[in-house]
Amino acid sequence: MDLKTYLEEKRTLVDEALKDFFPAPQGPAADVFKSMAYSLFAGGKRLRPILCMAGAEAVGGKGRAVLPVACALELIHTYSLIHDDLPVMDNDDLRRGKPTNHRIFGEAVALLAGDGLLTEAFRFMADPDLTRDLKPVSLLQVIRLVADAAGCNGMVGGQAVDILMEGKQVEPSILEFLHTHKTGALSAASVASGAILGGGREEEVAAITRYGRNMGLAFQVADDILDIEGDSEKLGKGVGGDARKRKITYPSVMGLESSKGIQRTLMERAIEDLRMFGEKATPLRKLAVYIIERKK
Amino acid sequence: MDLKTYLEEKRTLVDEALKDFFPAPQGPAADVFKSMAYSLFAGGKRLRPILCMAGAEAVGGKGRAVLPVACALELIHTYSLIHDDLPVMDNDDLRRGKPTNHRIFGEAVALLAGDGLLTEAFRFMADPDLTRDLKPVSLLQVIRLVADAAGCNGMVGGQAVDILMEGKQVEPSILEFLHTHKTGALSAASVASGAILGGGREEEVAAITRYGRNMGLAFQVADDILDIEGDSEKLGKGVGGDARKRKITYPSVMGLESSKGIQRTLMERAIEDLRMFGEKATPLRKLAVYIIERKK
Numbered sequence: 001m002d003l004k005t006y007l008e009e010k011r012t013l014v015d016e017a018l019k020d021f022f023p024a025p026q027g028p029a030a031d032v033f034k035s036m037a038y039s040l041f042a043g044g045k046r047l048r049p050i051l052c053m054a055g056a057e058a059v060g061g062k063g064r065a066v067l068p069v070a071c072a073l074e075l076i077h078t079y080s081l082i083h084d085d086l087p088v089m090d091n092d093d094l095r096r097g098k099p100t101n102h103r104i105f106g107e108a109v110a111l112l113a114g115d116g117l118l119t120e121a122f123r124f125m126a127d128p129d130l131t132r133d134l135k136p137v138s139l140l141q142v143i144r145l146v147a148d149a150a151g152c153n154g155m156v157g158g159q160a161v162d163i164l165m166e167g168k169q170v171e172p173s174i175l176e177f178l179h180t181h182k183t184g185a186l187s188a189a190s191v192a193s194g195a196i197l198g199g200g201r202e203e204e205v206a207a208i209t210r211y212g213r214n215m216g217l218a219f220q221v222a223d224d225i226l227d228i229e230g231d232s233e234k235l236g237k238g239v240g241g242d243a244r245k246r247k248i249t250y251p252s253v254m255g256l257e258s259s260k261g262i263q264r265t266l267m268e269r270a271i272e273d274l275r276m277f278g279e280k281a282t283p284l285r286k287l288a289v290y291i292i293e294r295k296k
Numbered sequence: 297m298d299l300k301t302y303l304e305e306k307r308t309l310v311d312e313a314l315k316d317f318f319p320a321p322q323g324p325a326a327d328v329f330k331s332m333a334y335s336l337f338a339g340g341k342r343l344r345p346i347l348c349m350a351g352a353e354a355v356g357g358k359g360r361a362v363l364p365v366a367c368a369l370e371l372i373h374t375y376s377l378i379h380d381d382l383p384v385m386d387n388d389d390l391r392r393g394k395p396t397n398h399r400i401f402g403e404a405v406a407l408l409a410g411d412g413l414l415t416e417a418f419r420f421m422a423d424p425d426l427t428r429d430l431k432p433v434s435l436l437q438v439i440r441l442v443a444d445a446a447g448c449n450g451m452v453g454g455q456a457v458d459i460l461m462e463g464k465q466v467e468p469s470i471l472e473f474l475h476t477h478k479t480g481a482l483s484a485a486s487v488a489s490g491a492i493l494g495g496g497r498e499e500e501v502a503a504i505t506r507y508g509r510n511m512g513l514a515f516q517v518a519d520d521i522l523d524i525e526g527d528s529e530k531l532g533k534g535v536g537g538d539a540r541k542r543k544i545t546y547p548s549v550m551g552l553e554s555s556k557g558i559q560r561t562l563m564e565r566a567i568e569d570l571r572m573f574g575e576k577a578t579p580l581r582k583l584a585v586y587i588i589e590r591k592k
Contacts, residue, residue, distance in 0.1 A: 028473050029453035031460060036448065083411060088384075088403040107384040108459045111407070112452050115379060115414065119447035122418045126440035136432040140422045143439065147419035152332065152412035157325035163404045164327060177324050 003286040007050060010063065014049040015041075017067040018074065021124060035105040035113035036120070039078050042096050047219075048073040048190040051287070055191035055208055058274070058281040061198020068130035069142055069197060072121040073190050076150050079117035080159070082110055089163060090245070118150075134197055142193045149189035158182030167246040175253045179220040180213065187216025191284070204276065211273035211284060218266035219291045221259055224249035226296075228256060234296045263292045299582040303346060306359065310345040311337075313363040314370065317420060331401040331409035332416075335374050338392050343515075344369040344486040347583070351487035351504055354570070354577040357494020364426035365438055365493060368417040369486050372446050375413035376455070378406055385459060386541070414446075430493055438489045445485035454478030463542035471549045475516040476509065483512025487580070500572065507569035507580060514562035515587045517555055520545035522592070524552060530592045559588045 018040060025033035049070035053063030063070075085092040085100040086107060092100050102110035124130060125143050148154055158181025165174060191212035195205045227242045228251055242249045250259035270288040274281040314336060321329035345366035349359030359366075381388040381396040382403060388396050398406035420426060421439050444450055454477025461470060487508035491501045523538045524547055538545045546555035566584040570577040 023449065027453070028461070028470055029448065029456040029477070032448055032453060032456040079411075083407060086407070088407060109456060111379060111382070111384060112456050112459075115375075115410075116448035116452040118411065118414055119443050119452060123440055123443035123447060126436045126443060128436070128440070136436050139436060140424070140432050144419055144422035144424070147415050147422060151415035151419060152325065152328055153319065156408050156412040156415060157323070157328060160325040160328040160405060160408050163408075165324070174324050181325070 001282055001286070003283065003290055006283050006286075007045075007290075010050045010053055011046045013053075013064065013067065014046040014070060014074065018071050021068065021071055021130060023120075031105065031109055032112050032116055035101055035109045036078075036116050038104060039082050039095075039101045039113065040075065040117065042098055044074065044078070044096065046074060047291075048077050048186060051187060051190040051212065051215075051284075052194040054281075054283045054287065055194025055200075055212075056198030057194075058208060058277045058284055059195050059198040059200030059204050060280065061194070061200075063194075065133055066194050066197045068124050068127070068134075069139075069146075069193050070190075072124040073146065073186065073193070075117045075121035075124065076146070076155075076186065079114040079121070080150075080155060082114040082117070084159065086110060089159075092241070122147075138196050142196055145189050145193060145196070146186075149185040154181055154185035154189075155183075158185070162248065165248050168248075170248055170253060172253060175248055175250065176217075178248055179217055179250070183220040183223075184213050184216035187219065188212030191215075207273050207276055208284075211270050211288075214266045214270035214273060215284075215288050215291065218263045218270060218288065221250045221263040221266065222292045222294065224251055225256065225259055225263065226294075231295065267292050297578055297582070299579065299586055302579050302582075303341075303586075306346045306349055307342045309349075309360065309363065310342040310366060310370065314367050317364065317367055317426060319416075327401065327405055328408050328412055331397055331405045332374075332412050334400060335378050335391075335397045335409065336371065336413065338394055340370065340374070340392065342370060343587075344373050344482060347483060347486040347508065347511075347580075348490040350577075350579045350583065351490025351496075351508075352494030353490075354504060354573045354580055355491045355494040355496030355500050356576065357490070357496075359490075361429055362490050362493045364420050364423070364430075365435075365442075365489050366486075368420040369442065369482070369489070371413045371417035371420065372442070372451075372482065375410040375417070376446075376451060378410040378413070380455065382406060385455075388537070418443075434492050438492055441485050441489060441492070442482075445481040450477055450481035450485075451479075454481070458544065461544050464544075466544055466549065468549060471544055471546065472513075474544055475513055475546070479516040479519075480509050480512035483515065484508030487511075503569050503572055504580075507566050507584075510562045510566035510569060511580075511584050511587065514559045514566060514584065517546045517559040517562065518588045518590065520547055521552065521555055521559065522590075527591065563588050 052066055052070040056066045057063050082101045084090050158178050161178045188209050192209040195208040227239055230239050232239045267288050271285050348362055348366040352362045353359050378397045380386050454474050457474045484505050488505040491504040523535050526535050528535045563584045567581050
């Protein structure tokens with residue numbers, strides 16, 4: 001299989017589903033819908049939804065069947081970017097080559113758009129019009145998993161440490177906490193959600209969750225490295241921002257060469273985690289390689 | 297029955313459950329847990345949780361059984377207050393007689409605490425450790441209902457209009473949109489969630505939802521009136537802020553006397569909506585009267 005074609009096909013499916021599920025801007029609050037849509041349709045890689053679909057396929061399920069949850073994960077990812085970019089957080093002007101949400105809609109609407117996307121994500125996962133083919137008990141399990149991964153014990157906790165530790169000297173344990181929580185948790189929940197909804201057995205879900213954690217962490221280390229070695233045009237955002245803001249990154253704490261070793265080890269571990277799935281996990285295996293070799 | 301005793305008993309139950317369910321501050325992100333807890337345990341009236349429990353009782357269910365959802369509603373309400381108070385929104389320094397969250401923890405942590413509370417609310421509703429006695433299908437129905445009421449088609453939409461229309465001349469239809477969305481939607485979802493989880497029939501849930509809408513709107517009109525006629529010491533916050541900020545309120549659009557008439561009509565309609573429930577709805581009836589006569 002060709003990974004590029006696979007990613008392209010899946011991304012198209014996700015984009016279509018998002019357009020289909022997402023409410024049309026209407027009424028006196030139309031601006032907040034527009035602001036939500038602006039960031040949601042700004043050309044994201046749709047990595048988390050693809051992980052979710054590939055997770056379902058790895059256990060013999062259908063990727064298409066988990067689309068409402070896959071889309072919900074993209075809404076959560078998008079909300080986190082909008083809030084992270086706000087002046088009180090990272091104060092970024094560019095995202096994916098376009099002005100950040102608050103630069104277009106103002107800070108108040110951007111804040112509310114983030115809140116709206118996060119809330120809408122849970123609506124997607126519980127709306128019987130979208131999820132009628134999925135088991136209620138599995139959906140509840142997934143909602144719990146996603147909420148855990150996105151909340152104060154997951155992504156929000158990671159983001160807090162990212163902000164609180166800016167400019168400080170930290171132990172490698174804090175660095176690992178930051179990255180496993182900020183990116184790793186939601187990546188793991190994405191692929192695990194797919195495996196749960198796809199009907200995976202307990203040990204399959206456990207193995208795929210380990211894959212998601214290693215893969216998500218590798219992704220974040222790769223992101224840190226790209227902020228040093230990447231091409232700002234390909235990335236659609238400035239480079240060197242982490243160093244300027246004295247962010248805690250793998251290169252800043254562990255050194256650049258050591259970070260490259262770490263991302264490779266994580267990638268190899270992620271692939272190792274997929275052993276029991278055979279052929280059906282080929283996309284997930286190729287994804288693990290892709291995310292550390294990508295240029296954007 | 298004595299409403300004051302009823303409210304007192306229920307509030308104690310909610311406070312105990314919140315303490316029980318809420319995660320202890322831990323790890324490098326402890327500040328964000330502390331920030332969440334600061335606002336959650338700042339002495340709120342717990343009106344939405346009480347509505348949820350009273351809704352369950354009105355259809356013959358047990359209030360105690362719906363506590364995880366009742367608490368989730370309080371988390372959502374608390375998140376909305378933290379985000380509303382931020383400088384980019386209402387820029388308030390006082391809430392319930394104490395400094396607002398961002399005045400203590402800074403804007404970045406306050407923003408994240410709001411995000412964390414909103415996310416944790418959905419975790420509460422889906423966590424089998426908390427909700428094992430509730431039916432999965434009913435829980436999903438409630439999650440969908442609450443997400444709808446809290447999101448861009450509900451509270452977030454209302455808040456957006458509140459901010460976007462500040463200082464503008466508006467039609468009464470915009471005023472009604474604002475208040476039904478900003479406060480009415482989550483109040484209606486609170487009491488309806490209780491009725492669903494308490495095993496209410498479809499027409500019972502429908503009637504109780506109408507009660508919640510009328511009652512929630514009456515509550516907001518009363519809030520607007522208190523901002524003019526209230527005692528800042530009893531309220532624990534300054535008065536006159538709406539007029540200073542040129543907020544859209546019932547008194548500013550409809551006049552003070554007319555607003556008093558409207559809140560009374562809404563209260564009477566709310567009581568009318570409860571006809572089919574007999575004795576079991578006594579607390580909800582008394583609550584409708586209380587919320588327009590309260591001084592804080």
